[in-house]
């Protein structure tokens with residue numbers, strides 16, 4: 001579902017420092033959006049606003065044409081720290097999400113669905129009984145992805161979900177999220193926060209770069225279907241390489257401004 005943000009400004013309650021100012025975003029249904037920007041520029045804050053965990057100080061924030069009031073199962077969230085309850089097994093964590101979303105469905109059917117989801121994210125059935133602390137970071141994040149996709153909300157908000165993972169695990173999970181997103185007929189709208197330009201180019205159909213203090217959109221680039229790249233063709237497409245240079249330069253310019 002689409003998100004429309006117009007002239008949004010935001011300060012955390014009890015402070016007068018503007019974190020976001022005059023922010024404009026227009027995202028269509030089914031887009032894979034990456035939010036790029038330096039650490040501290042307000043990416044997580046923007047995601048919290050879209051999640052409904054914070055409200056705009058001024059301006060408009062619409063989800064599917066309606067103002068956002070509070071958190072909702074319409075918008076699933078995946079955090080960098082996985083967000084799994086440590087006292088529940090991996091399977092129970094996924095099951096909890098399903099039970100909240102589908103309270104009328106038989107528990108046994110939901111449990112079956114958990115096993116299907118584990119398989120879909122490449123985890124063995126025996127992971128069901130493991131506690132989060134017994135799993136690697138990559139496995140925990142696979143569980144969090146299974147939970148988020150299992151709830152089947154039309155929108156998914158992912159805040160640097162692979163930031164803490166090694167390069168190989170990260171590449172595998174990028175492919176996993178892309179394939180889960182691509183497989184569905186009704187594509188989810190995904191907001192994915194990263195500060196990695198290559199990750200953004202590989203995943204997204206639409207890139208927003210946020211500048212610093214207060215943060216606003218400094219670049220808004222849609223990636224046309226014919227320039228969507230894969231891991232293997234990432235450095236073959238001239239248009240993508242030009243965009244990559246532009247993004248890297250903007251990102252560095254933003255750092256340079258702050259350092260001076």
Ligand SMILES: Nc1ncnc2c1ncn2[C@@H]1O[C@H](COP(=O)(O)OP(=O)(O)O)[C@@H](O)[C@H]1O
Nearest residue numbers: 012015019037038039040041042043044045046
């Ligand atoms: N709960 C909060 N109260 C006050 N300021 C906050 C709060 N959370 C984040 N901030 C400030 O908002 C700014 C943007 O933070 P954040 O959205 O986390 O940036 P990013 O995700 O891009 O690293 C930072 O300067 C941070 O210190």
Ligand SMILES: [Mg+2]
Nearest residue numbers: 043044045159
């Ligand atoms: Mg953040």
